[in-house]
Amino acid sequence: MSVLSGKKIILGVSGGIAAYKTAFLVRLFIKAGAHVQVIMTPASKDFVTPLTLSTLSKNPVFSTFFNEEDENAVWNNHVDLALWADYIVIAPATANTMSKMVNGNCDNLLIATYLSAKCPVYIAPAMDLDMYKHPSTTTNFQAFSKFGNTIIPAEDGELASGLSGEGRMAEPENIVAFLEKDIASKLPLKGKKILITAGPTYEAIDPVRFIGNHSSGKMGFDIALAAEKLGAQVTLITGPTHLEVKNSNIHIVRVVSALEMYNACHNHFENVDVAIAAAAVADYRPINIAQQKIKKSETTLNIELEKTKDILSSLGDIKKNQFLIGFALETENEIENAKLKIQKKNLDLIVLNSLNDEGAGFGKSTNKVTFIDKNFKIEPQKLKSKEAVALDIINKIISHYA
Known part of the structure; x- marks a missing residue:
C-alpha cells in the first residue's frame, strides 16, 4: 500500500507547457489512494483546463480568491487550504512561480497557500535548460533548501524550445515515486x-x-x-x-x-x-x-x-x-x-x-x-x-x- 494512501495533497499548477502532464499526475495520486485538491495559477489555465483536473481529482479546482462571477460566493480561504494539506506539490514550478515563492510575492491563491503551509512542500521545476542553470534559479533552489522545501530534480530530455537538456519536469510516475520514497524515509514509526x-x-x-x-x-x-x-x-x-x-x-x-x-x-x-x-x-x-x-x-x-x-x-x-x-x-x-x-x-x-x-x-x-x-x-x-x-x-x- 502506498504511503500516499489517505493523504491529502494540494497540487499547485503554474503556467508552463509541462502543465499538461498534471492530468496524469492527478490520476496517479488518486490511484495511490490520496485525496487531491488542485490549485492553479491564472496562467496555467492556458495549458490545461480546470475542468480536466476537476474531473480527475473529483474536487473543484481553485484558482482565485473568490468567484468573480458570483458576488455572493464564499472566498477560497488559503489558510484553510494550507492547513488541510498533508503535502503540497508544486508541479510544474516555473521560474516565475519559484521566484514568487522565495520572495513572498503573494499575487495569487497558490502563492498565498504556499506561504501559509505548515506541511512538507515538494517542488518540481520545469523550464528551459539555460533558465534552469541560471544563477537566480540556483539561488532559489538554495533558498528552498533553507525553507525546508524539497526539490524534485528536473530531468534531461527534449524541451519545448526544441533544445535538449536538463530542465524538463520529472515525469508524473517519477514524481510519485520520489514522494513515496522520500516520505517513507522520514516516517519515524515506519515498520512499527x-x-x-x-x-x-x-x-x-x-x-x-x-x-x-x-x-x-x-x-x-x-x-x-x-x-x-x-x-x-x-x-x-x-x-x-x-x-x-x-x-x-x-x-x-x-x-x-x-x-x-x-x-x-x-x-x-x-x-x-x-x-x-x-x-x-x-x-x-x-x-x-x-x-x-x-x-x-x-x-x-x-x-x-x-x-x-x-x-x-x-x-x-x-x-x-x-x-x-x-x-x-x-x-x-x-x-x-x-x-x-x-x-x-x-x-x-x-x-x-x-x-x-x-x-x-x-x-x-x-x-x-x-x-x-x-x-x-x-x-x-x-x-x-x-x-x-x-x-x-x-x-x-x-x-x-x-
Whole structure:
C-alpha cells in the first residue's frame, strides 16, 4: 500500500507547457489512494483546463480568491487550504512561480497557500535548460533548501524550445515515486505495529440495558491517527462509539463488551511492537444477563456483579519486547495510584488523567495529563487538545525507539 494512501495533497499548477502532464499526475495520486485538491495559477489555465483536473481529482479546482462571477460566493480561504494539506506539490514550478515563492510575492491563491503551509512542500521545476542553470534559479533552489522545501530534480530530455537538456519536469510516475520514497524515509514509526484500544465497553444487563461509561473514544482515535500519520501500522480496537476513521491504513476492530475487547487484544498483542490501552473498560459486569427485558415492577433492583478480566494487566503478564502504555483516570491520590498501576501491570509508561482538572476527562475536546514512566519520572503537561496529547504520546514512543 502506498504511503500516499489517505493523504491529502494540494497540487499547485503554474503556467508552463509541462502543465499538461498534471492530468496524469492527478490520476496517479488518486490511484495511490490520496485525496487531491488542485490549485492553479491564472496562467496555467492556458495549458490545461480546470475542468480536466476537476474531473480527475473529483474536487473543484481553485484558482482565485473568490468567484468573480458570483458576488455572493464564499472566498477560497488559503489558510484553510494550507492547513488541510498533508503535502503540497508544486508541479510544474516555473521560474516565475519559484521566484514568487522565495520572495513572498503573494499575487495569487497558490502563492498565498504556499506561504501559509505548515506541511512538507515538494517542488518540481520545469523550464528551459539555460533558465534552469541560471544563477537566480540556483539561488532559489538554495533558498528552498533553507525553507525546508524539497526539490524534485528536473530531468534531461527534449524541451519545448526544441533544445535538449536538463530542465524538463520529472515525469508524473517519477514524481510519485520520489514522494513515496522520500516520505517513507522520514516516517519515524515506519515498520512499527501499534495496537490501540479506545472508547467504552458496554456490559449487558438485559437485551435493552447495559452498564457503561461516558468515554467518547476520541483520545484513542486521535492516537491512532497520529501514529498512522508517522508511518505506523495501526490496529484500533474500539468499543461502542460514533467516531469513524476514513483511513484504510488503520485496521479497526469493533467490540462491545470487556470480554470481546480482551479477546481482540490478545489476538493481536503478540505481533505488535507497541500497545496503548486508552479504552475505558468496565471494571464489573452482571453475573447473570436477563434474556428478556427486565420489567419495572419493584422499587429497587439488585444486580450482582463480577469483575471483568483486566486487559492491561494480562498484557503486562505476557509482554516480551512490547512497549506497553496504560491510562489512569483518578480522582484522589493520583500519582501514588498511577505508580502502583505501573508496578502491578508491568507498564513502561502511564498517562494519568485527573477528573479534578478542568478540561480533562470524558466527552471533552481537551485533556490534561501527566506522564509517568516505569522509573517513576513524572512529567506534568499543560491543558492541550486531545490531538496534541496524542502527538505527545506518539513522541514518547519515538523517543523509546530512537
